[in-house]
Amino acid sequence: xxxxxxxxxxxxxxxxxxxxxxxxxxxxxxxxxxxxxxxxxxxxxxxxxxxxxxxxxxxxxxxxxxxxxxxxxxxxxxxxxxxxxxxxxxxxxxxxxxxxxxxxxxxxxxxxxxxxxxxxxxxxxxxxxxxxxxxxxxxxxxxxxxxxxxxxxxxxxxxxxxxxxxxxxxxxxxxxxxxxxxxxxxxxxxxxxxx
Numbered sequence: 001x002x003x004x005x006x007x008x009x010x011x012x013x014x015x016x017x018x019x020x021x022x023x024x025x026x027x028x029x030x031x032x033x034x035x036x037x038x039x040x041x042x043x044x045x046x047x048x049x050x051x052x053x054x055x056x057x058x059x060x061x062x063x064x065x066x067x068x069x070x071x072x073x074x075x076x077x078x079x080x081x082x083x084x085x086x087x088x089x090x091x092x093x094x095x096x097x098x099x100x101x102x103x104x105x106x107x108x109x110x111x112x113x114x115x116x117x118x119x120x121x122x123x124x125x126x127x128x129x130x131x132x133x134x135x136x137x138x139x140x141x142x143x144x145x146x147x148x149x150x151x152x153x154x155x156x157x158x159x160x161x162x163x164x165x166x167x168x169x170x171x172x173x174x175x176x177x178x179x180x181x182x183x184x185x186x187x188x189x190x191x192x193x194x195x
Contacts, residue, residue: 004036012038019048027090031082055152057145061091062111065101066152069115072102073122113139118149126150 009020009030016038023030037043055063064087071079080102087093087101097107104119106112117136120128136146 004039006032006035007038009035013041015041016044019044022048027086033078033082055148057142057148058114058152061087061093061108062114063152064091064093065097065106065111065115066118066149068098068101069104069119070122073119110139110141114141114145114149117141117146121150 020030067083104115106115113136
C-alpha cells in the first residue's frame with residue numbers, strides 16, 4: 001500500500017512546477033525523489049537550493065564523487081543509481097572511478113583526498129584526527145572547501161531518499177542493500193509508485 005504517491009510533474013503543486021521544470025531542462029527528466037518532495041514546496045526548494053549551492057567550490061566531478069560515496073555508505077540504492085548516472089553522463093566520470101568512489105577513493109589524487117576525508121568523517125561520525133585535516137589540506141583544500149566536503153552530499157536528503165522507490169540495476173546496487181529491479185528515475189507510472 002502506498003504511503004505517499006509520487007505525482008507526475010503536471011500533478012505537482014503549481015508553485016513546485018517551475019523547480020521541477022528546471023530538472024527537466026537540466027536532466028531531461030524529474031527524478032522520483034524530487035517529484036515526491038514537490039508536494040512540500042518548502043522541502044523541494046530547500047533541497048534543490050542545497051543541491052545547487054553546497055560544494056560548488058569543489059567542482060561538479062568531486063561533488064558527484066562525494067554523492068556516490070555517500071549513497072554507498074548510506075546503503076541508498078536509489079541515490080547510488082541516480083548519482084552514478086549523473087556522474088557518468090553529465091560529469092564524464094569513468095566506471096573505474098565511480099567504483100572507487102563507492103569506497104571513499106578516486107583515480108584523481110585531489111578528489112581522492114576529499115573522498116578519504118569525507119569517508120572518515122562519515123564513518124567516525126565526525127570524530128577525526130588532526131592528521132585527517134592535515135592530509136586534506138596538503139591536497140590543496142582550503143578551510144571553506146573542507147566545510148563544503150562535509151556539509152554537501154552527506155546531507156539531510158538521505159533519509160527521504162530511503163523512502164522513495166529504490167530499484168537499482170544489479171551492477172549499480174549498493175553493496176549495503178539487497179538487489180531489486182532497475183530504477184524508475186522517470187515518472188512514467190506515478191499511480192503505481194510507492195513510498
